[in-house]
Amino acid sequence: MAILLPGGAGYIGSHTAVELLNSGRDIVIIDNFANSKPEVLDKIRKITGKDFKFYEMDYANEKELEKVFSENKIEAVMNFAGYKAVGESVKEPIMYYQNNIGGCVAILKVMKKFGCKKFIFSSSATVYGDPKVIPITEECEIGGTTNPYGTTKLFIEQILKDVYASDNSMDICILRYFNPVGAHSSGLIGEEPQGIPNNLMPYIVRVAAGILPELSVFGNDYNTPDGTGVRDYIHVVDLAKGHVKALEKLDKENKGLYIYNLGTGTGYSVLDMVKAFESSTGKEVKYKIAPRRAGDIASCYADPKKAKEELGWVAEKNLEDMCKDSWNYIQNSQKM
Ligand code: UFG
Numbered sequence: 001m002a003i004l005l006p007g008g009a010g011y012i013g014s015h016t017a018v019e020l021l022n023s024g025r026d027i028v029i030i031d032n033f034a035n036s037k038p039e040v041l042d043k044i045r046k047i048t049g050k051d052f053k054f055y056e057m058d059y060a061n062e063k064e065l066e067k068v069f070s071e072n073k074i075e076a077v078m079n080f081a082g083y084k085a086v087g088e089s090v091k092e093p094i095m096y097y098q099n100n101i102g103g104c105v106a107i108l109k110v111m112k113k114f115g116c117k118k119f120i121f122s123s124s125a126t127v128y129g130d131p132k133v134i135p136i137t138e139e140c141e142i143g144g145t146t147n148p149y150g151t152t153k154l155f156i157e158q159i160l161k162d163v164y165a166s167d168n169s170m171d172i173c174i175l176r177y178f179n180p181v182g183a184h185s186s187g188l189i190g191e192e193p194q195g196i197p198n199n200l201m202p203y204i205v206r207v208a209a210g211i212l213p214e215l216s217v218f219g220n221d222y223n224t225p226d227g228t229g230v231r232d233y234i235h236v237v238d239l240a241k242g243h244v245k246a247l248e249k250l251d252k253e254n255k256g257l258y259i260y261n262l263g264t265g266t267g268y269s270v271l272d273m274v275k276a277f278e279s280s281t282g283k284e285v286k287y288k289i290a291p292r293r294a295g296d297i298a299s300c301y302a303d304p305k306k307a308k309e310e311l312g313w314v315a316e317k318n319l320e321d322m323c324k325d326s327w328n329y330i331q332n333s334q335k336m
Helices: 011-022 039-048 062-071 086-091 093-113 148-166 200-208 236-252 270-281 305-311 319-335
Strands: 002-006 026-031 053-056 074-079 118-124 171-177 179-181 215-218 233-235 257-262 287-290
Touching (some): 011 236, 026 062, 086 093, 086 148, 118 148, 148 257, 215 270, 233 236, 257 305
Parallel strands (some): 002 026, 002 074, 171 257
């Protein structure tokens, strides 16, 4: 029995592949390398000393998905595939709805055909929109997403609720990620955004490495302790371990649809991140204060209590680990 990982060569998928293999699971990865590289597969093998099957394909291709399901005994699917650039989603909404929603629906359709019942979905804190209450619990209102990327996450959550309502023998877990950062401690796998990064940590490491001249801090007039945006940064390895715990939950519990926040519960500002990066790595991060970025909110951090109580999961890595591992990865990847 294997776990199918569409998008398993990507940033979060590859780290989860490592944790699944390390916990003794068999996996099958499918990826079309839209935002990842084939070398990642060998790096997963190198880190774990374990092998797995791989199919280069589009996860929305039902015919090919059927082939994967008929050639392997798939007991669960963790869906990491999908586009994730907020700005691009505003410019190309149709592409986002088609790929993210179409791909997920194709998987669910083929799972149904083959009687596969367990599904773990990569959702996002973005489904909470501009949260009214912080820290955010899973009971907080969802909606009010500010871009098509976020709306695809919101819509897929609704699709999963409808699928579960129609078939209570399904076992579904929605994981709402906060802000994933960091990289595997081996320095072999990490985040590799194409072009100029949109997210804070990849931008910081590129400024520190001299690849980009300076960081623009988007706004210092928010209602936060230092005026800059506050987020819940979580180490990608902790996030990956959350998926293993979620799978264990689906293995032992009664059928259900479960929703968990995966965050640390602590919010850090943009300037906190700059300072933490400088003190963890000894590298300077030049920055300037710039206007607010459209669609950004002031503060967003999780109440991670439910995941602790029900999954036995807590984030273990601290901000220093996140900064050091991000830095280690970019140094390594430049050598490669
Ligand atoms: N920021 C800067 N300068 C930059 C980049 C970011 O100041 O160059 C600031 C932002 O304004 C924000 C914080 O850093 O205050 C974090 O920004 P990110 O772009 O790293 O992350 P977001 O919180 O905007 O978005 C992330 C993911 C989304 C996801 C969302 C969930 O990128 O995919 O978290 O809350 F939907």
